[in-house]
Amino acid sequence: MNKLVKLYHTLGSPPSFYRIAGYFLTPLLLLALGLTAYGLVDGLFFAPIDYQQKDAYRIIFVHVPSAWMSMFIYAMMGIAAIMAFVWRMKVAEAVMMASAPIGAAFTVITLVTGMLWGKPMWGTYWDWDARMTSELILLFLYIGVMAMYAAFDDDPRKAARLTALVAIIGLVNLPIIHYSVEWWSSIHQKSSVKLTGSTGIKDWDMLRPLLVMAFATKFYYGYSMLHRARSYLLHTESQKQWAQAALGLDTPKKQNKEQSNG
Amino acid sequence: MQQIELNNVVCQRRGEALFKPVSLTVGRGELAVIAGPNGSGKTTLLECLAGLAPFASGQCRYKQQNLASDWARESHYIGHKLANKAALTCLENLHFALTVSGHRIDENQLLDTLEAVGLAGYEYQLASELSAGQKKRLSLSRLLVMDAPFWLLDEPFVNLDHAGCEWLYQVLSEHIGQGGAVILTAHDQKKIHEMAHHHIELEPAS
Amino acid sequence: MQQIELNNVVCQRRGEALFKPVSLTVGRGELAVIAGPNGSGKTTLLECLAGLAPFASGQCRYKQQNLASDWARESHYIGHKLANKAALTCLENLHFALTVSGHRIDENQLLDTLEAVGLAGYEYQLASELSAGQKKRLSLSRLLVMDAPFWLLDEPFVNLDHAGCEWLYQVLSEHIGQGGAVILTAHDQKKIHEMAHHHIELEPAS
Amino acid sequence: MIGRYWAICQRDLLAAWRRKAGLYQPLVFQLLIVTLFPLGLGAGAQTLSKVAPALVWILALLGTLITLEHIFKDDFEDGSLAMYVRTDLSLPLVVLFKALGHWLMVGLPAVLFAPVVAVLLHLPESAYGVLMLSLLLATPIFSLMGAVGSALTLNLRSGGLLLSVLVMPLLAPILIFGAGAVLETSLDNSAKGHLLLLSGSLVLTLTLAPLAAAAAIKVNLE
Amino acid sequence: MIGRYWAICQRDLLAAWRRKAGLYQPLVFQLLIVTLFPLGLGAGAQTLSKVAPALVWILALLGTLITLEHIFKDDFEDGSLAMYVRTDLSLPLVVLFKALGHWLMVGLPAVLFAPVVAVLLHLPESAYGVLMLSLLLATPIFSLMGAVGSALTLNLRSGGLLLSVLVMPLLAPILIFGAGAVLETSLDNSAKGHLLLLSGSLVLTLTLAPLAAAAAIKVNLE
């Protein structure tokens, strides 16, 4: 328990977070790249053809992992937002702001791959199906979070606190979206082709690349988020000594001052 | 003791300290004047004092405690933004300020107050249609009816005419005489410096 | 003669005359000060002079003609509204004012001007993030670069600190010395009255 | 005590009334869109009545959205928000009453006006009751969530659009329930489930939105 | 000389860019409404594609309407409008360039964005060309007429809605021509007549609107 508290405090302080996160960057990036390469090759060339959807289904190896990530990242962002707002943790702010663009990017990928897939499968790029709509709303939530932060370019602390509030409020919206989806589909019988559903995939050769890609995207998120969080911290703490040291501007000014004082 | 104590406080804007640490204790019956060139941080200091922004460092205590609702209730702040509602008449503005801050209201007293600040005849004119000095007078009229002991005034003499300044001097000295306290900022008002018990000159941080 | 002549002019608000008819002739090299208590109509008079509102009665002539584009080009008005764009930096504000009024632009001159008005170091700060006095200085900086001979200034000393006032006195007297002319309003500035060639005291209409 | 909060709400209504504009214009705005839509559609009663529920709802939402910005912004700009914060009033309650003021000005008229729009758009008469009921439940949510958005974007010059972007995704589910309720009724199904969901959302927003908005105001005034 | 007018337009764009919000939010707003409509509708591709032309047009109109207010109001409030009036710039040309700035910020993106909206609403692909062309002709009219409205309502606090009420009836015919053109095309008829009418209106507004707005500004500054 004590160790946990200590870890929390270590990670909570920007300089040590910056340092520790630095160690993880390269391994995470390598893992992400390697797994992606393997997953794509496996998925695009070796996984068996789907008897119904032919080769078009292979887009699933991009679509589904990014769909998962889009939601997972929002949850992470929401948790970071709560920590940022309640405890005013700078590191949590950094994690939150670093997550938003990545999450938005995955959401866009999901939407685009979904649309591309929809054309051959359903004969239309877009239909106002519950899942698509809620994904679109998720994109708006991300945009809202980023726009809120961007609007306060002068005062990063205030911007981060208000943005955290937005992200938290959006979090409340997640289950609502979920239930609205249920309600909605209970009203309208779907005119479109039903999504395969996770239980639909039984073939291990199909499932494997999917899982590999799911891990690859997680690692990528880890890498990209830590990277962004680090530069966020450097940017907002640029006045502090540790940041200047990290930037290689090893405070000759301060030494001068001390000398002149003495 | 009912006094407000500033202990080595510093305010910041965009993450930079604005002035060297300032210490000040203002008790009942005292007047403090904050001076300093344009952009030295007078407004920012008053806003922090009014609780509208946090101090960057240092302690600020009222009645030996950190600033709390007590202080908010017993002080009244008039900044560069005058807090007049453009779409309400002078009378309605005053009426509203009183209601919101939970004071008993007596129409006659309100009319008398408006007359005292030189807005007789403008009771039913919209605040947006007043002249610059009249707007200032309207916001100052709140001081007279709100009976908060501590007044925080940001450049209260600006836009007032000669008579208005004289009147304000008198109001200030009466308020102090009756055990009130005032912290204000001003440029180049010799007379107020003569009246003041405390003089703060903000100096650039570095 | 390049002079502006007011002949028994009256301004009105809500259909009522604000002051007794005023006559005034200001030629090159002269300074006129308009005084009067709050709400006496100084701002309204200046706005009419600036061509932003019509006079209720009387004649106003420039170069023996009714006010026209000549006058608009050769005079510059700074009112209570400072005409700074909140979303632009100081430098951009000045740049824009010059471009729009058709002046040649020299970046170095702009930087020098900002330094002269005491905004060195704030060139790239947004106008919305200046202090009250700095905002005033920014709008005054336009005077220096626009080279209009006639200046119409509504309470130009307000919000300036001591050094700023001194600087403005000097700018005004230099401008007059070089054959410019100034019409301004002010409360309680003895020094400006000493400098002035014309004193107008607005008196209530009835 | 309540009187003091009520004074804030009353003052907003008075100011809106002064400007005249404030009161009847959201309605005229709605009416105009309702007129323009069939014009652009160039279609008969059939298509119209199909899109009617959606349109009535979008209208109510829009009418609210375009007026939200001012809930707190005006108070902030003229300094009166700083005044409220400095009284001993509870900030969440102030928010609640500001939202009430907004609802009385914009939401309530939209509810009362809905039947007119419904007639213009050939909505089946059986659905009028549910239409009004669902709007009555939803418009306060719009005002409350709007208050949160308005508090968040207080000191931004063109906060209006950012506000919409922030608030709309949160209001989308409300729209789904609401329009769904009307649609169900016009298809002779029960709309009970939808209405219950709306009530639930209302209760949730009533409790949470004032707190969130108050927090945003505090941060913004810092 | 033109450079000076262009500076005004440029300055508006810069200020909008500074606020970030200004630029991409009208689009997001449109996208949001497009999302909300089908949500409320709960309907399939068929109904949607029928109402699509009307909806795209109403959206372009709305996006313009909600941003119109600021064309002149900001300049008026901070005193820079008084500055323009006092230079030797021709006021109608100033209006023209202010409208140009507004169009570049709001109208043009709406035009470029229209195909996306059209896809979302299942508009027949054959109609895309005419949709964009008609919007390209009409959005400048919106901005210009909007400038007139904005000039008329300069010094009203909540001018925004009054503005809409003033401007909408004038824009209704444009909407009818425009949506008509798209509708005709999607029914495989020629839209030439409609497009000609739109061009005519554009020429007319280009010449008259700046004069009207300049007159309104003069009156408002008095």
Ligand code: HEM
């Ligand atoms: C723009 C259109 C689309 C969007 C926005 C979209 C969105 C999503 C989302 C958010 C998920 C994750 C659901 C979850 O994990 O709970 C998902 C999963 C999935 N999608 Fe899509 N989708 C789209 C189009 C399609 C199409 C056309 C197909 C194929 C016919 C498809 C097949 C799948 C499959 C098989 C899954 C995995 C389901 C599961 O594991 O639960 N999607 N999609």
Ligand SMILES: Nc1ncnc2c1ncn2[C@@H]1O[C@H](COP(=O)(O)OP(=O)(O)OP(=O)(O)O)[C@@H](O)[C@H]1O
């Ligand atoms: N909103 C803001 N954001 C960032 N910086 C600001 C903001 N407002 C003011 N400043 C800066 O903070 C400093 C102090 O401003 P402040 O308004 O406190 O000065 P002041 O002493 O009141 O000056 P004045 O005498 O001109 O009123 C100034 O340098 C100003 O540029």
Ligand SMILES: Nc1ncnc2c1ncn2[C@@H]1O[C@H](COP(=O)(O)OP(=O)(O)OP(=O)(O)O)[C@@H](O)[C@H]1O
């Ligand atoms: N927009 C307006 N509508 C109606 N009346 C107004 C308006 N603006 C000012 N007034 C009235 O006109 C009179 C003159 O106002 P003006 O602003 O010219 O006074 P002033 O001499 O500049 O005063 P100050 O010294 O306070 O700036 C005042 O009595 C004021 O109430």
Ligand SMILES: [Mg+2]
């Ligand atoms: Mg100040």
Ligand SMILES: [Mg+2]
């Ligand atoms: Mg004046």
